[in-house]
Amino acid sequence: MINESKETFRVAVVGLGKMGLLHASILNVIENVEVVGLCEKSSIIRRLVKKLLKDVKIVDDVVELVDLDLDAIFVTTPIPTHFIIGKTIYTENIAPNFFVEKTLAANYSQAQELCELAGRSKGVNMVGYMKRFSVTFNKAKEVLSQKLIGELSSFKAYAYSSDFAEIDKNSKVSGSRGGVLMDLGSHVADLALWYFGNLEVKMANLLSITNSGSEDEAKVDVVSNGGVEGSFDISWCKRAYRMPEFGFRIVGRVGELTVNDDEVELKRGGKTTKWYRHDLNDHVGFLVGGPEYFREDENFIKSVLTNQHVNCDFCEASKVDSFLERIKTKAE
Amino acid sequence: MAKKKSMKFLVGDNPFHGISHLTQERSRKRTASVGQSEYAAGLVTTALENGAEGFMFSVSETTLSILKEIRKTRKYENLELYAIVPYAYEYVRLATKVGGIPGLAKHMTAQVLRSMNLRAIGNGIKGVITMDPQAFMRTYVLHEISRIRSAAGNNTNLVSVILHEIITEMALAFDLDWFFKSYIEFLQKRGVKPGFETRNFALLVNKFREWDIDFGEVSITSAFNKIGFQMNPSKADCEEALKKVNGADIIAMSILASGYLKPPEAIDYIKTLPNVTGIVVGVSKERHAKETFRLLHDRIEASKQVVSDL
Numbered sequence: 001m002i003n004e005s006k007e008t009f010r011v012a013v014v015g016l017g018k019m020g021l022l023h024a025s026i027l028n029v030i031e032n033v034e035v036v037g038l039c040e041k042s043s044i045i046r047r048l049v050k051k052l053l054k055d056v057k058i059v060d061d062v063v064e065l066v067d068l069d070l071d072a073i074f075v076t077t078p079i080p081t082h083f084i085i086g087k088t089i090y091t092e093n094i095a096p097n098f099f100v101e102k103t104l105a106a107n108y109s110q111a112q113e114l115c116e117l118a119g120r121s122k123g124v125n126m127v128g129y130m131k132r133f134s135v136t137f138n139k140a141k142e143v144l145s146q147k148l149i150g151e152l153s154s155f156k157a158y159a160y161s162s163d164f165a166e167i168d169k170n171s172k173v174s175g176s177r178g179g180v181l182m183d184l185g186s187h188v189a190d191l192a193l194w195y196f197g198n199l200e201v202k203m204a205n206l207l208s209i210t211n212s213g214s215e216d217e218a219k220v221d222v223v224s225n226g227g228v229e230g231s232f233d234i235s236w237c238k239r240a241y242r243m244p245e246f247g248f249r250i251v252g253r254v255g256e257l258t259v260n261d262d263e264v265e266l267k268r269g270g271k272t273t274k275w276y277r278h279d280l281n282d283h284v285g286f287l288v289g290g291p292e293y294f295r296e297d298e299n300f301i302k303s304v305l306t307n308q309h310v311n312c313d314f315c316e317a318s319k320v321d322s323f324l325e326r327i328k329t330k331a332e
Numbered sequence: 333m334a335k336k337k338s339m340k341f342l343v344g345d346n347p348f349h350g351i352s353h354l355t356q357e358r359s360r361k362r363t364a365s366v367g368q369s370e371y372a373a374g375l376v377t378t379a380l381e382n383g384a385e386g387f388m389f390s391v392s393e394t395t396l397s398i399l400k401e402i403r404k405t406r407k408y409e410n411l412e413l414y415a416i417v418p419y420a421y422e423y424v425r426l427a428t429k430v431g432g433i434p435g436l437a438k439h440m441t442a443q444v445l446r447s448m449n450l451r452a453i454g455n456g457i458k459g460v461i462t463m464d465p466q467a468f469m470r471t472y473v474l475h476e477i478s479r480i481r482s483a484a485g486n487n488t489n490l491v492s493v494i495l496h497e498i499i500t501e502m503a504l505a506f507d508l509d510w511f512f513k514s515y516i517e518f519l520q521k522r523g524v525k526p527g528f529e530t531r532n533f534a535l536l537v538n539k540f541r542e543w544d545i546d547f548g549e550v551s552i553t554s555a556f557n558k559i560g561f562q563m564n565p566s567k568a569d570c571e572e573a574l575k576k577v578n579g580a581d582i583i584a585m586s587i588l589a590s591g592y593l594k595p596p597e598a599i600d601y602i603k604t605l606p607n608v609t610g611i612v613v614g615v616s617k618e619r620h621a622k623e624t625f626r627l628l629h630d631r632i633e634a635s636k637q638v639v640s641d642l
Contacts, residue, residue: 021502025505025506026505028505029504048463052508053506240350277561282561282562283565286505288502
């Protein structure tokens, strides 16, 4: 989908929060990729960035990016805005190739509509489930694909952070991030769907801790189409989780596999094998934030240039939106 | 054969912030005691008594409390300080609490005003009026220096103020050569060595050469270890880049690859690298503080002796 006669791959980033700055930096380092446009609602940030990046067009409305002859656009705004921005990108032909930070949309119906729009476009589309690009979670996927622990029987998944562990009671700040399910939970939900296929929700409990209307913890029981029983424990109010942490303990007929962001441990036939990130070639062309982000952006750009499938596209990612919606319905 | 430039041994602060790049579980287990400023200050002073010459730390409430504890002992008034700013994690957490980047900007403004640091306030006002990033940078750095001096004492030996990797990497990504040059000039005028922390050492070296930045004027802190952990884009590229930085202060961090390597093998690898002038190692136990710095001293000094005898 890129115009091959052009020398550079032209990209714009929408939203200049932490994730927007991260993606913009990585993209600008990838060979032949150039960030030519930025879109941000905050006038203070726009004014400051204009002084920093004099050759980049900075706008406050995504429609104003239309004349930049973009090859791709990255959307890193809050989840509730993904749908309207995505719809505008497709209907106004702002860029042929479209990356959006997880989750695809705020609900499954919006996600489906974005999938339909993406289906009509000939471009590449991708949702940023960066844990798929972690060396440890990839190693676990490889172990499962090779059936090294045999037929699977159960799993326990967790996603913890301390983001709101020390927040004042009745504070509304957690609301600005949506709920824990979409924020932290979506990563571990995506990995579970990637590992085990479709999951039916048997029980779901959503808990409020920071204020009466907040969604701060989730406990969910599921079963896969293949009969694998699973549970999720998700919280952003756990103490001592300096960085968000995700993990699985997966039990098979002939072994057990545990995986988190740092290590993978395989127990099989009385033998234990452990791999740290250090053992799994965690180098990248440019490291900022975490190696996963570089691999994710590189995967998207390569997929556009070689017309190959991305990991993971809108339709696959929409399964997470569907799963999270079923959890919420079950919890009601 | 020329003598090697003398090697500095610095004690680092990662364990005091609950950071372990090996596993987060490991850091959770040790945070309870090592996060207490009295205990952490004890570890720093033990390291100093066993061969460490300075303290490298991210400027945060935790490390400022440690500096206050060390100051109380009145034994280390010339302690060499290498300060990393900003402590990105603290600001990300703060942004979560105060409502994103706009909330953070308001919070920082209030802090600078409360500090009554007139030079910082003046630069800040100029920054707000003109939206000048260099004025904001100067305001911020002056504010952090004033926090350090307030904790460690006005006569403290602040050797280097090092830009945190997140800022260094982003400025590298967008080819902001003027930003690096402005930072270097600003700190040099204050008698402090400008420093940069990076996990993309080869890229930084290539860019600095392209921009004619004098390596003799700066310190660079980056990961160097036997297994190439966090050496990007590869161990070989970083080793090759090291050969091009004669005259710079190069401080090797992550030499133990976060505990993956044993100290003797880690040190033996570092000894083979050209142009490394310092090593920073974090410690979380009294025994580590003694053994690690004694070992560093013995193994590195022994090799220097061999070199000078040749």
